[in-house]
Amino acid sequence: MNKKSPKEPPHIAEFLLSIMRGYDEKYASLGDFAEFYNKVYQKEGFIKARLWYWSQVFNSLLPYLWFKICWLFIMFTNYLKISFRNIKRQKAYSFINIFGFAVGMACCLLIMLYVRYELSYDNYHGRSENIYRVLKDMKGRPGMSRWMPGPLAQAMKNDFPEVLKTARVDFGNGMVICRDKIYLDEKFYFADQEYLEIFTVDIISGDPKQVLTEPNTLIISRSKAEQLFGEENPVGKTINFKYGNDDFYKITGVFTDQPENSHFRYDFLASFKTLESQQRNSYLYSWRYVDCSTYLLLSEKADIDELVRKMPDFYKKYSGTAEDYIFEIQPLRKIHVENHVRYEFEPGNNIKFLYLLSSISLIIMLIACFNYMNLSTARSSTRAKEVGLRKVVGATRRQLLKQLIGESLIFSAIAIVLSLIFVMAALPYFNSFVGRNIEFYLFGDLQTLAALLGLVILTGLISGSYPALFLSSFQPVKILQGNFKLGSRGSRIFRNLLVISQFAVSIVLIFCTIVISRQLNFIKNRDLGFDKKHIVSVNIEDYTLRRNHESFMNEFRFYPGITDITVSGSLPNAFFRGGDAQWEGKEESQDVYFWSSEAGYNFIDFFNIDIVQGRNFSKEFATDADKAYILNETAVKEIGWTDAAAGKKFGYDGSEGTVIGVVRDYHFNSLHKRIAPLILVLNKVDDTFYSENPFRCSTCYISFKIKPDKIKETLNFIELKFKEKSPGYGFSYTFFEDRVEQMYLSEIKLGKVFNFSSALAVLLACLGLFGLTSFISEQKIKEIGIRKALGASSGKIVIMLSKGFVKWILTAAAISLPAANYAIGIWLNNFAYKINIGVWIFAAAVLFALLITVLTAARQTLKAASANPVDSLKYE
Amino acid sequence: KSPRDAYFSSYPRIMEKVMETTKKKIVYGTLYNSLDNLVKKGLVTTYRGEPTAERGGRSKVYYNITDKGKLALQSTRALHTSLWDGISDFALGAGRDE
Numbered sequence: 001m002n003k004k005s006p007k008e009p010p011h012i013a014e015f016l017l018s019i020m021r022g023y024d025e026k027y028a029s030l031g032d033f034a035e036f037y038n039k040v041y042q043k044e045g046f047i048k049a050r051l052w053y054w055s056q057v058f059n060s061l062l063p064y065l066w067f068k069i070c071w072l073f074i075m076f077t078n079y080l081k082i083s084f085r086n087i088k089r090q091k092a093y094s095f096i097n098i099f100g101f102a103v104g105m106a107c108c109l110l111i112m113l114y115v116r117y118e119l120s121y122d123n124y125h126g127r128s129e130n131i132y133r134v135l136k137d138m139k140g141r142p143g144m145s146r147w148m149p150g151p152l153a154q155a156m157k158n159d160f161p162e163v164l165k166t167a168r169v170d171f172g173n174g175m176v177i178c179r180d181k182i183y184l185d186e187k188f189y190f191a192d193q194e195y196l197e198i199f200t201v202d203i204i205s206g207d208p209k210q211v212l213t214e215p216n217t218l219i220i221s222r223s224k225a226e227q228l229f230g231e232e233n234p235v236g237k238t239i240n241f242k243y244g245n246d247d248f249y250k251i252t253g254v255f256t257d258q259p260e261n262s263h264f265r266y267d268f269l270a271s272f273k274t275l276e277s278q279q280r281n282s283y284l285y286s287w288r289y290v291d292c293s294t295y296l297l298l299s300e301k302a303d304i305d306e307l308v309r310k311m312p313d314f315y316k317k318y319s320g321t322a323e324d325y326i327f328e329i330q331p332l333r334k335i336h337v338e339n340h341v342r343y344e345f346e347p348g349n350n351i352k353f354l355y356l357l358s359s360i361s362l363i364i365m366l367i368a369c370f371n372y373m374n375l376s377t378a379r380s381s382t383r384a385k386e387v388g389l390r391k392v393v394g395a396t397r398r399q400l401l402k403q404l405i406g407e408s409l410i411f412s413a414i415a416i417v418l419s420l421i422f423v424m425a426a427l428p429y430f431n432s433f434v435g436r437n438i439e440f441y442l443f444g445d446l447q448t449l450a451a452l453l454g455l456v457i458l459t460g461l462i463s464g465s466y467p468a469l470f471l472s473s474f475q476p477v478k479i480l481q482g483n484f485k486l487g488s489r490g491s492r493i494f495r496n497l498l499v500i501s502q503f504a505v506s507i508v509l510i511f512c513t514i515v516i517s518r519q520l521n522f523i524k525n526r527d528l529g530f531d532k533k534h535i536v537s538v539n540i541e542d543y544t545l546r547r548n549h550e551s552f553m554n555e556f557r558f559y560p561g562i563t564d565i566t567v568s569g570s571l572p573n574a575f576f577r578g579g580d581a582q583w584e585g586k587e588e589s590q591d592v593y594f595w596s597s598e599a600g601y602n603f604i605d606f607f608n609i610d611i612v613q614g615r616n617f618s619k620e621f622a623t624d625a626d627k628a629y630i631l632n633e634t635a636v637k638e639i640g641w642t643d644a645a646a647g648k649k650f651g652y653d654g655s656e657g658t659v660i661g662v663v664r665d666y667h668f669n670s671l672h673k674r675i676a677p678l679i680l681v682l683n684k685v686d687d688t689f690y691s692e693n694p695f696r697c698s699t700c701y702i703s704f705k706i707k708p709d710k711i712k713e714t715l716n717f718i719e720l721k722f723k724e725k726s727p728g729y730g731f732s733y734t735f736f737e738d739r740v741e742q743m744y745l746s747e748i749k750l751g752k753v754f755n756f757s758s759a760l761a762v763l764l765a766c767l768g769l770f771g772l773t774s775f776i777s778e779q780k781i782k783e784i785g786i787r788k789a790l791g792a793s794s795g796k797i798v799i800m801l802s803k804g805f806v807k808w809i810l811t812a813a814a815i816s817l818p819a820a821n822y823a824i825g826i827w828l829n830n831f832a833y834k835i836n837i838g839v840w841i842f843a844a845a846v847l848f849a850l851l852i853t854v855l856t857a858a859r860q861t862l863k864a865a866s867a868n869p870v871d872s873l874k875y876e
Numbered sequence: 877k878s879p880r881d882a883y884f885s886s887y888p889r890i891m892e893k894v895m896e897t898t899k900k901k902i903v904y905g906t907l908y909n910s911l912d913n914l915v916k917k918g919l920v921t922t923y924r925g926e927p928t929a930e931r932g933g934r935s936k937v938y939y940n941i942t943d944k945g946k947l948a949l950q951s952t953r954a955l956h957t958s959l960w961d962g963i964s965d966f967a968l969g970a971g972r973d974e
Contacts, residue, residue, distance in 0.1 A: 029908060031927075031934030032887040036904060039888070059903040 009037045010050060013057045020064050075399075076406075082386075083407045092774070093379065094411070096767045097372050101415030101463075103760060104361075104368035105455055106422035110430050111361040112451060115354050117438050121261045121336035125200040127297060131332035132304070134294045135341060136315075136325045143342045144328055148294040150276075150284035153192070155318055156294075160310070162302035167195035168272055170292040171345060174243030175541060175730055176268070178228045184541075184730040188241060188268040189345075190275055190292075198297045201269075205235050206253025215277040218270035219253040241270070242728075249274070260437055263335045264345035287319035293345075296329070304329050350746075360757045363505055367761055369463035370498045371768035372408065376467035377495055378775045380474075388476040400472035408464025412456045420452075433752065466494070496808065499772070502765045503812035503849060508820040509758035511845040515824050515837060516751045522835045523744055529666025530607035534711075535736035537571055537703045538718065542726035549702065555721055556704065561714030564705040566606035569598030569683055571701055571739060581679065582651035583639055583659075592638045595668070595676055596652065598683040604630070604663060606703065614646030614661030617682050624682055627657030633665045635677035652679055667833075670743035674832040703736070762849075766856045769805070773857040777801065777864035785869040797865035798858075805853050813846045884923055884938030887911075911939060919945035 014030060033056065041049035087094040122128055134152065135144040153166035172188035193212040196203070203211065203219065211219050218239070225234040234251045241247050249270055258265050272292075275281045283289035298307075311327035330338070336348040390400060423440065431438055442448065540546050549567050556562050570577070578595045600606075601617045612633065617624050629650045636645045650659045665675045706714045715733070722731045741748075777784075784797055792800075821837060828834045885893075887907070895902055914920040925936040941949070 029887070029905065031936055032891075033904060034934065035886075035888045035936075036891065056904045060905045 009034050009053050013053050016057050016061055020060065075403075079403045079406050080410070082403075083410050086383075086407070090379070090382075093375055093771055096771045097375060097411055098415045098418060100368035100371045100764050100767055101412060101459060102418035102422060103764060104365035105416055105419035105459070106426065107361040107364045107757075107760065108455060109419060109423050109448075109452070110426065111357050113438050113440060113448070114430070114434060114436070115358060116447070117261060117436060118337055118349050118354060119333075121263055121348075122332050123261070124259050125198075125332070127198065127200075128332050130298050130300065130302075131198055132296045132298055133330045133332065133335060134296065135328040135330050136311075137327075138342070143340050145290070146293045146341050146344070147290035148292060149287045149290055149319065150292060151287060151318065152315075153294050155314070156296065159314060160307065162299045162307065163296050164299055165194050165198050165297040167192045167198050167295045168292040169195065169295065170272070170275065172241065172243065172268070172270065174241050174247075177240040177242055177246075177728070181228075182728070182730045184732055186268060187266045188270065189264075189266040190270045190272045192272045195269075195295070198295060201258075202256040203253050204256055205233065208253070211253040212269070212271035213273070214252075215271060215273040216247070216249045217252045217274070218249045218268050219255055220251055220269075221257045221267045222254055223257050224267040225251075225254050239268075241268075247274075261336075263332075263348060288321075295332075298329075353746075353750075357753065360753070364757065364760055364764065365459070367502050367505060367764045367768075369459060370502050371764060371771070372411070372463040373466045374495055374498050374768060375771045375775070376408075376464075377470050378772055380467070380471050381779075383471060384474055387471055387474050391474075391476040397472050401468050404468035404471055405461060405464040408467070409456070409460035412460035412463075415459070416452060416456050433749075499768075500808050500812045500815075502768060503809050503853075504816035506758065506761045506765045507809075507813050507845050507849050508816045509754065509761050510848055511817060511820045511841065512824050513751075513754040513758045514841050514844060515828070515835075516747070516754050518835050518841070519828065519831070520744070520747060520751050522833075523671055523747070524741075526667075526671065526833065528740070529664060530609050531705075532736045532740055534706050534708050535703055536706055536715065536718070536733050537701045537736055537739070538722065538731070538733045540700055540702060541729040545726050546700070552721075552725055553702065556718070559714065559717055561707050561710035561717065562704050563707060564602070564606050565702065566603045567600035567683060567702050568603050569700055571703075571736070577653075579653065582656070584649040585641070586639070590640070592635075592677055594635060594652065594679050596679040596681065597668070599680050600683055603680070606705065607666075609666055610664040612662050612664050613644060614659070616661060621660075623657070624660065626655055626682070626684070628660045628682060629657055630661045630663060630680040631659055632663050632675070632678040634675050635679065636662055638677050652681070671831050671833040672743075762852060766852055769853060769856050770860070773801075773805075773860040776804075777860050781864065781867065784864055784867065785871075788867075788869040794862070794865040798861050801861045801864065802854065802857060805857060806850065809846065809849050809853060813842075813849070817842055817845070884940045886925075886936050886938050890939065914945070915939075918942065919948050 014033075017030060017033065033053065037049050037053050040052050122131075125131060133146060134148055134156075135146055136148070137143075138145045148168075150168065153168050156163045157166055168191065170190045172190055174188065176183040176186045176188065191212065193209075195201075196208055196212065201208075204222065206219065211217065218241075220228075220234055220239075228234070228239075229237065234254060237251050238248050239251060241249055255269075276284055284291065298304075307329055308327050311329075312324055315325060315327070316322075330341075335341075335344075337351045337354065339348055339350045387400065390403075395403075420442065427438070427440055440448070540549070545552060553565050553567065556565050577597070578593060581592070581594050599617075601619060604611065604616050614630075617628060617630070621628070629652065631639075631645065631650075639645075641648060645659050645662050648659050650657060663678075663680070667675060668678060669676065704714070704718060718733070719731050722729075780801070787797060787800075788794075821842075824837070828837075890907065890911075891902070891904060894907070911920065915922060919942060920939050921942055923938045923940070925938055927935045
């Protein structure tokens with residue numbers, strides 16, 4: 001047989017053999033295998049040789065693996081046993097650790113669920129990645145606007161090939177009347193038929209391609225259909241949507257209710273053609289008026305930046321304006337979390353708030369981890385013997401590390417189970433706090449499961465790493481000799497750092513909480529310049545009533561529960577009118593934006609606003625009806641009149657007249673903004689005005705001042721009268737105070753978040769502190785005993801023990817408070833009117849932390865300090 | 877072949893011999909441990925040889941019996957012989973012993 005050249009055995013198989021360490025180095029075994037392989041190869045050929053080699057691999061490898069697994073199992077059960085034994089023996093410390101982890105994990109979980117939910121808005125639309133909304137900035141006002149001219153949509157389709165489809169959407173402001181029942185505040189919107197082609201709407205009856213092609217048609221959600229029609233099929237039936245006049249719509253289809261994570265939701269979707277077909281809506285065809293939201297479906301390869309660049313010229317071409325607007329093509333998925341657009345259909349969320357919540361949950365988790373690290377290392381002397389012994393019988397450092405980190409992983413795993421219970425319990429409250437309906441099905445949710453696993457592993461690894469390294473570095477000789485000193489200087493400094501950072505975080509949170517709550521208090525109690533208590537405002541739906549309100553108001557004047565009554569076109573935070581004005585002595589360069597409101601004769605008196613110059617509206621002057629203007633102080637300042645403003649010429653909104661008076665500045669907007677220039681005019685009552693502007697909101701609100709002890713009856717009376725006068729209309733009212741509070745909802749939410757998180761952080765820090773102090777007291781038993789024997793009083797001992805903590809707290813405060821001050825200052829700048837952060841707030845935060853610390857440590861230190869020296873010195 | 881081969885046996889040769897004698901296919905890596913124990917007890921010595929192409933460039937380990945090992949071998953054989961002597965023909969089933 002001819003000798004074939006030596007061949008190499010299969011590489012993969014060789015590699016597998018080499019896994020069994022020691023085989024190769026000691027016995028040069030791979031070489032032996034190679035030799036035999038060649039022999040087989042020579043004698044019996046390639047295939048047989050390969051077969052032989054692979055069979056050897058399996059024969060050797062499998063028992064080896066099995067051996068390793070058995071060993072792993074044995075060691076694992078041993079570690080498990082020891083860990084549980086430790087837990088049982090040190091119930092208090094274990095509880096502190098597990099509880100701390102569980103709390104931190106529960107926070108992380110809840111926040112993760114929430115953030116994920118917020119970021120998932122509108123993701124159920126099939127083409128959500130390619131859907132965008134057109135925005136442009138607003139002159140004179142901050143933020144972007146979603147209001148576009150009616151013809152913009154079609155023009156974009158014509159001019160830009162990347163725009164595949166467009167849809168216009170508008171909100172319908174009116175009442176739904178179905179079978180003689182009136183429904184107010186319904187989610188009624190208008191949309192192009194193309195809307196259904198861009199967005200994913202599940203139409204269950206009716207022809208999806210035809211439902212919104214005709215005017216006066218609408219589709220209704222399934223739940224609404226049930227509410228209005230019960231079991232009957234609503235298709236083909238008629239609904240009256242009353243916006244001033246009766247307007248009848250035919251139901252052409254039913255759709256399944258949208259998922260809750262939509263940036264706006266509708267129960268009624270009417271065809272946009274309806275608006276276009278109505279005479280009063282001729283502005284929809286003009287480029288000079290903006291009104292509806294415009295959504296785009298762009299092609300896959302569309303270049304957003306390029307489109308944005310083309311917009312200004314495109315807009316100028318059609319609208320003929322000289323204005324240079326800034327445009328934005330906003331992705332659908334971002335609408336919910338960006339809040340730079342004014343007057344969204346429904347309020348969204350702020351990505352900054354989400355970041356804040358995420359950071360807070362991370363911080364709380366870190367505090368829990370620091371607790372674990374500190375407690376474990378502090379108590380290491382109790383485990384020193386075990387570590388020493390293990391090393392003596394042959395454990396390597398690596399094995400010890402595995403054991404100790406395994407222990408912290410076990411803690412972590414137990415904690416996650418506990419935290420799931422916390423999350424389940426807290427979910428309803430959390431949902432009501434954030435105003436969402438987040439569901440949590442653990443096992444259906446792969447993402448969450450993965451996140452949980454990640455959380456367990458990360459927590460265990462991070463918090464276990466330091467104690468494991470620390471403990472496994474002990475030298476057995478020193479331990480078993482009893483010469484054991486607790487760690488080097490370096491480790492002590494590190495532990496102190498951990499405690500200091502825990503305190504720093506707690507102090508920062510307490511500080512921010514105090515500032516936020518003071519600012520909220522300030523807002524609540526600040527004199528807004530007008531009365532707001534016990535005032536109820538009713539929105540007048542009936543348009544004829546808006547004209548004839550004088551006589552109607554008389555019906556209330558003598559009711560005992562009502563002390564005053566007035567009428568106005570807007571209320572604070574419900575302003576819709578504004579614009580430029582003309583005045584005597586106006587210079588070319590002056591550009592002032594005025595807000596305006598229409599008000600009744602006694603509006604100023606009703607709300608107790610001060611007049612600082614001139615006079616109020618009065619029936620004695622017939623010209624007041626349309627030639628009188630009242631300005632506020634800021635308006636006068638911006639205009640620049642230095643002498644009396646009363647009597648000067650003034651023109652606004654197409655009319656001209658004179659200023660008859662000036663009122664003291666009052667906060668007609670939220671405290672976020674500086675008081676702006678304001679114009680007050682008398683509300684219009686003449687018929688010509690209303691025939692030209694039938695839907696002008698000149699007298700939209702009637703406000704009543706109610707005696708506080710007669711609220712309920714008075715409200716009933718008012719409702720009765722309204723229903724009498726306008727039988728076909730609904731009735732709704734709000735308390736003025738509530739309206740005002742509405743403006744600060746996000747701040748109130750923020751306050752709650754900080755309250756809660758500081759409470760948690762303090763709780764955790766205290767738990768950790770509790771454990772630490774008990775332990776340190778134990779350590780120092782001998783020292784205390786000696787000191788007492790030499791004559792120190794219990795009080796002195798307490799002081800001695802507490803000195804350490806006080807030092808830590810003061811250090812923590814010194815480091816963290818400046819940063820906190822800076823950060824909260826940024827938040828406070830959101831407000832034009834804000835509190836000053838006085839020195840006392842800093843002191844309060846520190847003192848509060850000190851107090852908590854002392855209370856926590858008190859029990860342990862007292863116990864230690866009052867121990868009988870005889871007992872403690874007997875302790876060997 | 878190097879002169880050493882005459883005195884020392886390499887692992888492959890040992891395995892060959894064993895498989896020949898027992899006429900069984902043995903898992904190739906079984907003897908490593910036993911040989912190692914013998915080395916530890918001083919009954920066998922090892923020698924590291926030159927790398928060869930056959931072995932993919934790895935060197936070869938040779939084993940040889942020591943004097944101590946020879947003594948141990950002899951005493952084991954003596955023990956086994958006496959044990960076997962003690963087993964009568966009767967136990968092996970070769971008829972009755974009257």
